[in-house]
Amino acid sequence: MSGPGLRARIRAGETVVGTFIKTPAPHVVEILGLAGLDFAVADQEHAPIGIAEMDMLAMAARASGLPLLSRRWGAGRDWIAPLLDLGCAGVMVPHVADRETAEAVCAAVKFARGSRGISPSPRAGNYGTIGLLDYRRKCDxxxxVMVQIEDAPALDRLDEIAACPDLDVLFVGPADLSQSLGVGFPSAELDGAILRVIDAARRAGVAPGLFVGDETQIPLWQERGVTVFVCGSDQGLLMKGARRLMTTRQA
Known part of the structure; x- marks a missing residue:
């Protein structure tokens, strides 16, 4: 019997750990699923991953039991529904700096908001074998829904953003946030901003999320209240493993 889904685990306050997918190859997703990751995020913002590649990644994710989200650039939200139709478990949306944007994201995800087009015919609806009402309920x-806090103006609107219904995670993009604030990465000033996001998320009853470069950073931020981590990427994991292999080479 399968356990609780990713959203239920996040909302229960469990610590979940995933990674970014930057390689448009379904085999990578399948391997990470077999490795036992809690989730992964296909990085359409910074990697060459189009809708056709997402189709294959989503298929591999479903086959290996790995919840797959997508992160993609752009001010519009019309990219969200097609990815959910493919069977993606949700979205991570960059540069959400106000309540209006957060509401638009949630409206693009949730059928109950009344604007997302509905059809159970794609993969997410088991190719039409789930009834319309059951499909709508299951998807919602x-x-x-993860929104990224990575702009200085967002820090003064955290409570407004976090109060958006249907929002699950306030996720900090530390590199972009440090750039927007004009502070070091890492730095005490950046840490202070991240703590503000954590506090706002906890006040609103949503999960705080954070990107970390490697697993050694997780315990510290877990102690500070973060429960959703994206750690590195598939490329980083491959690079780290290859470099570790080469340290065993004899001169």
Whole structure:
């Protein structure tokens, strides 16, 4: 019997750990699923991953039991529904700096908001074998909404953003946030901004999320209240493993 889904785990306050997918190859997703990751995020913002590649990545994710989200650039939200139709578990949306943007994201994800087009015919609806009402309920209950806090103006609107219904995670993009603030990465000033996001998320009853470069950073931020981590990427994991291999080479 399968356990709780990703959204249920996040909302229960469990610590979940994933990674970014930057390689448009379904085999990578399948391997990470077999490795036992809690989730992964296909990085359409910074990697060459189009809708056709997402189709294959989503298929591999479903086959290996790995919840797959997508992160993609752009001010519009019309990219969200097609990815959810493919079977993605949710979205991570960059540069959400106000309540209006957060509401638009949630409206693009949740059928109950009344504007997302509905059809159970794609993969997410088991190719039409799920009834329309059951499909709508299942999608709205299980789809994860993560919005990225990575702009200085967002810090003064955290409570407004976090109060958006249907929002699951306030996720800090530390590199972009440090750039927007004009501070070092890492730095005490950046840490202070991240703590502000954590506090706002906890006040609103949503999960705080954070990107970390490697797993050694997780315990510290877990102690500070972060429960959703994206750690590195598939490329980083491959690079780290290859470099570790080469340290065993004899001169």
């Amino acid at each position: 209950e299980e789809s994860v």
